[in-house]
Amino acid sequence: MTEVTLSPAIINGKAVTAEHTTEVRSPFDNTLVGLVPTLTVSDVDAAIAVAVERHHGPQLPAYERAAILDRAAVLLSERVEEFAQSICAESAKPITAARIEATRAADTFRFSAAQARTLVGEMVAMDASIAGVGKLGFVKRVPIGVIGAISPFNFPLNLVCHKVAPAIAAGCPVVLKPASATPLTALKLAHLIAEAGLPDGWLNVVTCPGSVADRLVTHDDIAMITFTGSPGVGWEIRARAPRKRVSLELGNNAPVIVHDDADLELAATKIVAGGFGFSGQTCISVQRVYAHSNIYAELLSLVATKVEALQVGDPADANTAVSALISRKETQRVKEWIDEAITQGATLVTGGDFTSTEVLRPTILADVRAEMQVCSDEVFGPMIGFQQYEEFEDALRFSNDTRYGLQAAVFTNDLSRALRAADALDFGGVVINEMPTFRTDQQPYGGLRDSGNTREGPAFAVQEMTERRMVIIHQ
Incomplete structure (x- = not known):
C-alpha cells in the first residue's frame, strides 16, 4: 500500500x-x-x-x-x-x-x-x-x-x-x-x-x-x-x-437538436459521448435532446443501446467510461432528480439505479418536460432527457427556454437549417453535427445569463x- x-x-x-x-x-x-x-x-x-x-x-x-x-x-x-x-x-x-x-x-x-x-x-x-x-x-x-x-x-x-x-x-x-x-x-x-x-x-x-x-x-x-x-x-x-x-x-444545460435529415448513428454516438463523459460532470455535458418525431424512437433506441454498452466502475480501468460522481451527496441529489422526473411522467429507458460499487448508472429518460428539474436546472450527472418536436422552430424555442447559455448543438444535413440554428440559438457557442461538449483550448469559450x-x-x-x-x- x-x-x-x-x-x-x-x-x-x-x-x-x-x-x-x-x-x-x-x-x-x-x-x-x-x-x-x-x-x-x-x-x-x-x-x-x-x-x-x-x-x-x-x-x-x-x-x-x-x-x-x-x-x-x-x-x-x-x-x-x-x-x-x-x-x-x-x-x-x-x-x-x-x-x-x-x-x-x-x-x-x-x-x-x-x-x-x-x-x-x-x-x-x-x-x-x-x-x-x-x-x-x-x-x-x-x-x-x-x-x-x-x-x-x-x-x-x-x-x-x-x-x-x-x-x-x-x-x-x-x-x-x-x-x-x-x-x-x-x-x-x-x-x-x-x-x-x-x-x-x-x-x-x-x-x-x-x-x-x-x-x-x-x-x-x-x-x-x-x-x-x-x-x-x-x-x-x-x-x-x-x-x-x-x-x-x-453552469449550463446543454441542448441537442436532432432533425430528421441527420446522420442518426453519428448523432447517437456524439450524444452518448457528450452526455456521459466524466459521468456528465462537465458544464457542456449533453442534458436535453430534442429529436424530430419522425426519428425520435429510432434515435432513442440507438442511444439506449450504446449507453447500455458503457462500462461503469473503477476509473483506473482503461475500459471504464462512467465512474463515481465527486461525492455521495451529489450522487444522491442526481438520483433524487431522476426519481422525481419519473414520478412526474418521464419514462425510464435505461439506468437510474446503482452498481454494486454504488456508482449511479448512466440514465436515459424519455418524454421529459420543460418544468421538470432535470430539464430546467443543471443536472451535472449521468442523465440525458429526450423530448420530441414537430417543427424545427419549436426545437429552437425549446432549446432557448433556459436560464443558461453556454453551448448548444444541432444535427442536420441541411446547411440553411444549420445556419438558422447558429442565428437563433442564444448560446455562447453553437456546434453543428458535433456534441455541445466539444471544445478546443484556443477557442473563445463562455456563455450568457447564468452560464x-x-x-x-x-x-x-x-x-x-x-x-x-x-x-x-x-x-
Missing part, C-alpha cells in the same frame, strides 16, 4: 503547512489519496502580499514569460501519464479521459506562450481630431495586477491551466485556490511550472476552505477574480466585488487580465 503524504501549499516558492490538514479521498472507493494543509486567512494574506510585491517589482519580459510557458508545455507533455493518474485518483475521472485532459493542458500552455509573444497595443490616429494634431498616441496593454484564481473539481488540471497560463502570459502574479476535492493535481502543476523557470511568488497555491478563500474576494489588493463553478457562488462573488474585474465561467460573463481561451483571457493604458506624446 502506497504511503499517503502531505502535499504542502506553496507561497513564495516555499512549502507551507498548517495546524490542521484536509483529506483528499477518491470519490470511487473513498481511498485516502492525499493530505493538504488547511490554511487560514493569514496564510491567504501572506500569499497576496507576495503576489503584490511581484506585481510592483521587476517585471518578467515577454520573451521570458513565453519561454517559461513553452517549457511547461514540454514538461507536461513528457508527464501526461503522471498527471493523468493524479486526476484519476482524486476526481474519479476515468483514466482514458484523464489522459486526454493532461494532453489538452499542454496545448493550453502553448497557446498562452503564443499570446505572451504577440500581446500588443494599438496606434491611435490622434490627428483624426483637430485637437490631436501634433500628438502621437498609442495604447499599451499592461498587467491588471494580482489575479485571484478559483478553480473547479471537474478539470483539476486543464481548468487550472486556463487561469494560470494566461495570467503568466499577461504578466500577472496569481494566488490560486484549487477545488477542495481536487487540490493535488494543482499543486503538482505548480511545481512543474516552477521547474519550467517561473520565479518564486508569481504562482502561489493556497489550500483552504471556501470560507477562507473568500479573502480573495474581499482583499483590496486582488485586482481580478477568475472563477469557475456554480452560478449561485459566482454571481455572489460578482456582487460582493463590484470594484474588481470578475470573470465567471458557470457566466466571460470568454476563456488564452487569447481572450489575456485581454481580460490586462488593462489599456493610453500614452500621448506631444511632438
